[in-house]
Amino acid sequence: MDASRAGAQLTVDLGAIRDNYRLLAGMSKGACAAVMKADAYGLGMEQVAPALALEGCRVFFTAHLQEAIALRQLVPEHCVIYVLHGPPPGTAKDFFQYDLTPVLNEPGQLQEWRRLAHKLGRELPAAIQLDTGMSRMGFAPADLSALGDLAGVRPALVMSHLACADEPDHPMNEAQRRRFDSLRGLLPGVPASLANSSGVFLGPGYHYDLLRPGAALYGINPQPGRPTPLRQAVSLHARVVQVRSVCEGDVVGYGAHHVCAGERRIATVSVGYADGWQRSLSGRGQAAVDGVIVPIVGRVSMDSMGLDVTGIDPERVVPGAEVELMGPTLPVDDVAALAGTIGYEVLTRLGSRFHRRYL
Amino acid sequence: MDASRAGAQLTVDLGAIRDNYRLLAGMSKGACAAVMKADAYGLGMEQVAPALALEGCRVFFTAHLQEAIALRQLVPEHCVIYVLHGPPPGTAKDFFQYDLTPVLNEPGQLQEWRRLAHKLGRELPAAIQLDTGMSRMGFAPADLSALGDLAGVRPALVMSHLACADEPDHPMNEAQRRRFDSLRGLLPGVPASLANSSGVFLGPGYHYDLLRPGAALYGINPQPGRPTPLRQAVSLHARVVQVRSVCEGDVVGYGAHHVCAGERRIATVSVGYADGWQRSLSGRGQAAVDGVIVPIVGRVSMDSMGLDVTGIDPERVVPGAEVELMGPTLPVDDVAALAGTIGYEVLTRLGSRFHRRYL
Numbered sequence: 001m002d003a004s005r006a007g008a009q010l011t012v013d014l015g016a017i018r019d020n021y022r023l024l025a026g027m028s029k030g031a032c033a034a035v036m037k038a039d040a041y042g043l044g045m046e047q048v049a050p051a052l053a054l055e056g057c058r059v060f061f062t063a064h065l066q067e068a069i070a071l072r073q074l075v076p077e078h079c080v081i082y083v084l085h086g087p088p089p090g091t092a093k094d095f096f097q098y099d100l101t102p103v104l105n106e107p108g109q110l111q112e113w114r115r116l117a118h119k120l121g122r123e124l125p126a127a128i129q130l131d132t133g134m135s136r137m138g139f140a141p142a143d144l145s146a147l148g149d150l151a152g153v154r155p156a157l158v159m160s161h162l163a164c165a166d167e168p169d170h171p172m173n174e175a176q177r178r179r180f181d182s183l184r185g186l187l188p189g190v191p192a193s194l195a196n197s198s199g200v201f202l203g204p205g206y207h208y209d210l211l212r213p214g215a216a217l218y219g220i221n222p223q224p225g226r227p228t229p230l231r232q233a234v235s236l237h238a239r240v241v242q243v244r245s246v247c248e249g250d251v252v253g254y255g256a257h258h259v260c261a262g263e264r265r266i267a268t269v270s271v272g273y274a275d276g277w278q279r280s281l282s283g284r285g286q287a288a289v290d291g292v293i294v295p296i297v298g299r300v301s302m303d304s305m306g307l308d309v310t311g312i313d314p315e316r317v318v319p320g321a322e323v324e325l326m327g328p329t330l331p332v333d334d335v336a337a338l339a340g341t342i343g344y345e346v347l348t349r350l351g352s353r354f355h356r357r358y359l
Numbered sequence: 360m361d362a363s364r365a366g367a368q369l370t371v372d373l374g375a376i377r378d379n380y381r382l383l384a385g386m387s388k389g390a391c392a393a394v395m396k397a398d399a400y401g402l403g404m405e406q407v408a409p410a411l412a413l414e415g416c417r418v419f420f421t422a423h424l425q426e427a428i429a430l431r432q433l434v435p436e437h438c439v440i441y442v443l444h445g446p447p448p449g450t451a452k453d454f455f456q457y458d459l460t461p462v463l464n465e466p467g468q469l470q471e472w473r474r475l476a477h478k479l480g481r482e483l484p485a486a487i488q489l490d491t492g493m494s495r496m497g498f499a500p501a502d503l504s505a506l507g508d509l510a511g512v513r514p515a516l517v518m519s520h521l522a523c524a525d526e527p528d529h530p531m532n533e534a535q536r537r538r539f540d541s542l543r544g545l546l547p548g549v550p551a552s553l554a555n556s557s558g559v560f561l562g563p564g565y566h567y568d569l570l571r572p573g574a575a576l577y578g579i580n581p582q583p584g585r586p587t588p589l590r591q592a593v594s595l596h597a598r599v600v601q602v603r604s605v606c607e608g609d610v611v612g613y614g615a616h617h618v619c620a621g622e623r624r625i626a627t628v629s630v631g632y633a634d635g636w637q638r639s640l641s642g643r644g645q646a647a648v649d650g651v652i653v654p655i656v657g658r659v660s661m662d663s664m665g666l667d668v669t670g671i672d673p674e675r676v677v678p679g680a681e682v683e684l685m686g687p688t689l690p691v692d693d694v695a696a697l698a699g700t701i702g703y704e705v706l707t708r709l710g711s712r713f714h715r716r717y718l
Contacts, residue, residue: 004449005424037662038633039711063662064629064712065364085600085629085662089679090363106601108678131603135611135657136627136665140603163615172615241444242465244490244499252494256522256531268495270423270444274397274707279700280639298494302703303396303422303444306495319467320448341638344661348633349708352398353423 006355007270007303008238009322012043013359014051016231020217021055023229024200028207033059033193035214036071037084042276042350043218043234047358049074052217061103061212065091068100082127082157084137092116096124101156103127105137107146110153117152127157128187132179133172134163147186157210158190165198165206166224173202197222220343221333228333234347235327236354238269238287240319241304252306253298258283264310267317271325272303276349278339281305285338288329289316365714366629366662367597368681371402372718373410375590379576380414382588383559387566392418392552394573395430396443401635401709402577402593406717408433411576420462420571424450427459441486441516443496451475455483460515462486464496466505469512476511486516487546491538492531493522506545516569517549524557524565525583532561556581579702580692587692593706594686595713597628597646599678600663611665612657617642623669626676630684631662635708637698640664644697647688648675 003009025032034057035041040048045067049060053075060075061082062068068083075081077099086102086109087095095102096116104110104126117124128147129138138160139147160180164170180194191209197216199206201223213222221228244266252258252266269287273279277300285296285305289312297308309317317323326335332343339346362368384391393416394400399407404426408419412434419434420441421427427442434440436458445461445468446454454461455475463469463485476483487506488497497519498506519539523529539553550568556575558565560582572581580587603625611617611625628646632638636659644655644664648671656667668676676682685694691702698705 002425004447005428005453007423007444042633064366066361066712069364085366088363088598088600094364106603106678108601133610133615134613135603135605135609135625136660136663137600140605142604163610163613167614170615172610239447241447241496242467244465244494245501246494246499250494251492251522251531254493254522255526256492256529266494273704274401276708279704301495302707304495319465345632345638348661349635352711353425 003355006239006353008236008275008325008354009357010350010354011235011237011357011359012047013231013233014047015359016219016233017048017217018051018055020219020230020233021052021057024211024213024216025056027200028204028211030207030209030211031059032057032211032213033061034217035061035212037061037063037067037214038348041214041218041344042347044356044358045071046074053079059210065094065100069094069098072098072100087112096120101125101127103129103159105129106139107143110146114152123152123154125154125156127159128155128190130158130160130180130183132160132176132183134161137161144183144186155187155190157193158184158187159193162194162196162199165196165202166222168202168223177206215344218347219332220347224333232328232331234332236271236325236350237322237327238271238325240317240321240323241268241270242319243267243309243314243317251298254301255299258298264308265314266297267307267309267323268304269307269323270304272301272305274302275351275353276346277305277325278341278349280339280341285335286330288324288327291329293329294323362714365598365712367595367634367684367713368716369709369713370594370596370716370718371406372590372592373406374718375578375592376407376576377410377414379578379589379592380411380416383570383572383575384415386559387563387570389566389568389570390418391416391570391572392420393576394420394571396420396422396426396573397707400573400577400703401706403715403717404430405433412438418569424453424459428453428457431457431459446471455479460484460486462488462518464488465498466502469505469509473511482511482513484513484515486518487514487549489517489519489539489542491519491535491542493520496520503542503545514546514549516552517543517546518552521553521555521558524555524561525581527561527582536565574703577706578691579706583692591687591690593691595630595684595709596681596686597630597684599676599680599682600627600629601678602626602668602673602676610657613660614658617657623667624673625656626666626668626682627663628666628682629663631660631664633661634710634712635705636664636684637700637708639698639700644694645689647683647686650688652688653682
């Protein structure tokens with residue numbers, strides 16, 4: 001989108017993402033994959049995937065089949081692409097056609113893959129996911145007997161997912177690790193993977209043969225509350241539409257909830273909740289002008305919101321000028337905290353009306 | 360997107376949207392526009408705009424220039440397209456090139472448009488927005504003197520926006536209406552517009568010459584707490600990835616916050632917060648199976664979430680089956696209430712990973 005026509009500019013620092021990949025990959029003796037689901041956490045798989053391939057990444061994960069089909073054209077042929085949700089009924093042939101590897105989560109998916117292998121008369125690779133306590137994806141205790149007969153399927157990876165890795169002291173981490181060690185005995189000699197971004201920081205006991213970071217690549221802090229070793233990868237700057245002076249008693253925004261306590265200057269910027277700038281930021285979110293924090297006042301509208309820029313040089317905040325919504329002054333995790341959520345949700349909701357710039 | 364590969368199916372009922380337009384247009388003696396911003400509130404401008412043009416709609420509104428450029432190719436040439444944010448600096452020529460009409464909100468935008476008119480040696484049409492108390496967009500009291508010289512600009516519409524129209528008894532409504540009547544005296548004889556969706560229901564005194572509904576077209580109730588006369592326009596059905604039995608004490612989802620009180624069946628469906636199914640629905644949202652409500656259990660993940668389907672026939676909830684997230688049993692306003700927000704935010708956040716079907 002033409003920058004002059006857009007309401008905001010989203011800048012993605014591919015160099016930072018590559019640096020983060022290098023740092024994470026260097027923490028383990030094993031390999032390091034990259035999670036590409038949800039359009040590379042909202043930052044653009046089309047740009048992020050090739051950048052990570054250049055950095056040496058050879059294993060990628062998506063959630064959905066359709067995402068993996070798109071990814072197949074973006075990375076070298078020898079890269080492995082796993083699809084975390086496995087094959088929906090009737091889609092096994094698509095996996096084969098596009099050279100995608102399913103993560104098999106339950107007996108039906110295993111049967112689907114075995115049927116295709118039988119039909120093709122060849123062995124097909126798959127990852128086997130074991131549920132170690134999160135009760136989300138992966139073979140449950142009652143399903144394990146189905147793993148007794150894998151004929152036609154070559155298990156290329158055995159994996160599980162941690163529910164509480166962002167809380168290093170949570171007993172669930174160790175419980176899941178032990179359960180993983182016990183269960184993967186069913187698949188002897190198969191490379192293993194357990195660690196998501198936060199899991200990488202739980203130590204070498206969680207690394208196994210393949211790390212699977214997503215969030216950390218994109219600058220989300222995998223250890224909430226502690227200093228992050230990762231670089232911020234994304235910034236968002238909104239354009240000012242207009243600036244007005246308001247008087248004591250004037251109201252700002254829907255519902256007339258914000259009542260001005262005195263004379264103030266209000267800038268309307270053209271980003272709203274339709275752009276992913278959550279309505280929960282109403283009256284509590286922040287923006288920044290050259291490093292100085294200014295508050296969001298009133299409710300966030302669909303396409304715009306108000307900022308109190310009284311303390312900022314009026315010549316700096318004029319129609320067409322840009323203010324920071326996320327970036328050096330407002331890291332993604334801070335924005336998420338103000339919105340009452342996590343950085344993952346902030347990034348994956350970034351809208352489609354921005355001009356996007358890749359560094 | 361191929362339906363079999365998608366994690367969910369979004370169905371948009373264009374017939375319902377046309378019915379809603381007809382109902383709204385019939386409420387006023389004047390004309391009725393349609394608001395198309397944010398991709399027709401997330402439902403797809405490419406399909407919605409032509410459907411409304413067929414229904415007789417001749418005036419459309421977008422927020423951004425880029426949206427209007429896309430809209431220009433979707434509706435007949437004689438349709439008027441207004442851009443609510445007005446021209447960002449340097450873009451007046453784009454408005455002229457694509458036959459778009461800016462909503463002028465402040466003196467700088469007026470100057471921008473006047474400069475182009477002068478350069479072209481012709482009069483250019485514009486809407487003039489007056490701020491009547493919302494302090495968001497439109498000429499503020501201090502800006503009004505600039506309206507004294509419109510040479511080169513033909514005011515085709517004078518408009519303002521209501522801050523509290525969804526609260527019929529709020530004194531702000533009448534205060535804004537009076538202020539609008541007073542201010543539009545500056546532009547005698549110019550057609551006027553004040554009513555958004557909720558404003559239409561405040562009565563004929565708010566209708567003027569042009570209604571501007573958005574939300575109501577798409578089935579959002581413009582009168583919260585009262586029966587809606589409008590048809591639901593959208594439904595969302597998610598695909599089941601897998602189903603598992605859990606025991607007393609087992610946990611579900613991130614953070615291990617949901618602890619099962621007894622033996623339950625949990626279905627994992629492939630919609631999560633990256634699809635706009637807000638994380639605030641964790642542990643409080645709902646889905647429905649053939650009209651029977653089932654709760655979301657545990658935290659909503661990025662690409663999936665868990666439902667407690669213990670009470671549902673096991674043969675109905677199997678991998679590949681669909682469950683309702685929004686539709687006849689769960690109208691958009693109910694989903695919004697569970698998420699702690701409004702229907703506008705639910706619709707405008709609908710994700711891009713769905714198979715979309717238009718009726």
